[in-house]
Amino acid sequence: MRVLRLSLKYRKVKNVIVCICRGASERQIQNAIDAGASTLRELQRCGIGDQCGSCHVSLRTMLAASAPEPVCPAHAPELTAVSAMA
Numbered sequence: 001m002r003v004l005r006l007s008l009k010y011r012k013v014k015n016v017i018v019c020i021c022r023g024a025s026e027r028q029i030q031n032a033i034d035a036g037a038s039t040l041r042e043l044q045r046c047g048i049g050d051q052c053g054s055c056h057v058s059l060r061t062m063l064a065a066s067a068p069e070p071v072c073p074a075h076a077p078e079l080t081a082v083s084a085m086a
């Protein structure tokens with residue numbers, strides 16, 4: 001149980017190095033994504049993942065997890081409201 005608690009604690013910290021070449025941690029990469037980086041090329045412009053490329057799979061996974069959910073036009077709230085008024 002103690003081991004489980006410790007592993008959960010470290011998972012919250014998110015300070016694991018993802019890009020070894022640049023020493024970029026998961027937290028730093030998430031900060032770049034939150035600041036607007038939405039593609040691998042944009043992360044590379046921030047100096048993350050622009051060396052050997054070993055981290056690209058992880059970077060793409062983080063980008064995909066942070067991408068906004070696609071909205072179905074038939075179920076978008078504003079479209080539903082407009083069609084209800086018509």
Ligand code: FES
Pocket residue numbers: 018019020021022048049050051052053054055056
């Ligand atoms: S580990 Fe990220 S570029 Fe090498």
